[in-house]
Amino acid sequence: MTNFAERVLTWYDQHGRKHLPWQHNPTPYRVWVSEIMLQQTQVATVIPYYQRFMASFPDLPMLAAASTDQVLKHWEGLGYYSRARNLHRCAQVIRDQYQGRFPTDRETVMSLPGIGRSTAGAMLSLALGQKQAILDGNVKRVLARYHAIDGYPGQSAVQQRLWQYAEQHLPDQRNAAYTQAMMDLGALLCTRSKPACLLCPLRDGCQAARQGNPHDYPGRKPARILPEKSRFALVLRNPAGEILLEQRPPTGIWGGLWSFPEFPDRQQALAALTAQHPVADLHELPLQVHPFSHYRLKLQPLLADLGMSETGIMEAGRQLWYKAGIEFGGGLSSAAQQLLKLLENH
Ligand code: SF4
Incomplete structure (x- = not known):
């Protein structure tokens, strides 16, 4: 075992996390769901979502047989919904x-929807004890600091160096514990803003600690100004106080x-609006801004209160009249959640 791995494992035995819900009975299914939730x-935050998810979908056949709406409902509020759609699709492929x-x-696992090299490595290591490396955000930070690797890890040359070191440090035994230990070390000691170098088992060999500049690693993402998109949301309210909702297409933001x-x-x-409701008035509600990874969405909601007989707009299956507080089995976009809250007081 390398000196690096030995020190990490000794620290883990004393200080590592051993009671996370997915560490009990770590089957590939349970570890996979946790790894997907833990991305980003x-x-x-993940723990209560994980527990609810496991209560509803305790095994792979149950998840594969669920509807997309049911799966997205369990993801509501976690964000990055493509993770949930891929999880569902992946269960069906398996x-x-x-x-x-x-x-x-590993190669076959990586060919499944939504599973990259690090997630595949984590699953095979944590669930099956295979000698596989991972490179999630925590591990990148530890390795970039330990080896003083310059550059942004999103660049492929930097990423390649990090993978080389991740593989080089792997122990021959206790790989599952080592994988968890590296994640814990990054999350608990080598944190982004306050690395606790004095408590760190890697301090002796760590180049960034020796240089006194752990904060310089990993390199920052080159700055980029995000483009903006403007859209208008039609918020139709009927006399019963119900709001018209529409299911979004399966891909793209808030897909499904x-x-x-x-x-x-x-x-x-x-x-x-006027095609169906010639007399309705539109009122502007406060502008919403939603930041996504590639652009900022400026969404202008326009509220229209409809008369008694004007609720015929609904397209069955794709649209429904929603009453705040009543469960309907689907997931709500963050725009809808914000607006519904606002409307409660409007
Ligand atoms: S010594 Fe400090 S910078 Fe280096 S790995 Fe440990 S916590 Fe991170």
Whole structure:
């Protein structure tokens, strides 16, 4: 075992996390769901979502048989909904093409929807004890600091160096514990803003600690100004206080979630409204801004209160009249969640 791995494992035995819900009975299914939830999301946020998800979908056949709406409902509020759609699709692929059993070689696992090299490595290591490396955000930070690797890890040359070191440090035994230990070290000691170098088992060999500049690693993403998109949301309210919701297409932002009918400009929103409701008035609600990874969405909601007989706009299956507080089994977009809250007081 390398000196690096030995020190990490000794620290883990004393200080590592050993009671996370997915560490009990770590089957490939349970570890896979946790790894997908943990992409982009902190452990503390994930735990209640994970527990609810496991209560509803305790195994792969149950997840594969669920509807997309049911799965998205369990993801509501976690963000990055493509993770949930891929999870669902992946469960169906494993059921249909792999007799319901997870493949156990890394290349095949990486060919499944939504599973990259690090997630595949984590699953095979944590669930099956295979000698596989991972490179999630925590591990990137530890390795970039330990080896003082310059540059942004999103660049392929930097990423390649990080993978080389990740593989080089792997122990021959206790790989599952080592994988968890590296994640814990990054999350608990080598944190982004306050690395606790004095408590760190890697301090002796760490180049960034020796240089006194751990904050310089990993390199920052080159700055980029995000483009903006403007859209208009039509918020139709009937006399019963119900709001018209529309299911979004399965791909793209908020894919498969329920939101408001959306239009590229005010004229088109107005035209859609007056085609069915010639006398309705539109009121502007406060502008919403939603930041996504590739652009900022500026969404202008336009509220129209409809008369008694004007609820015929609904397209069955794609639209529904929603009453705040009543469960309907689908997931709501964050735009819809914000607006519904606002409307409660409007
Ligand atoms: S010594 Fe400090 S910078 Fe280096 S790995 Fe440990 S916590 Fe991170």
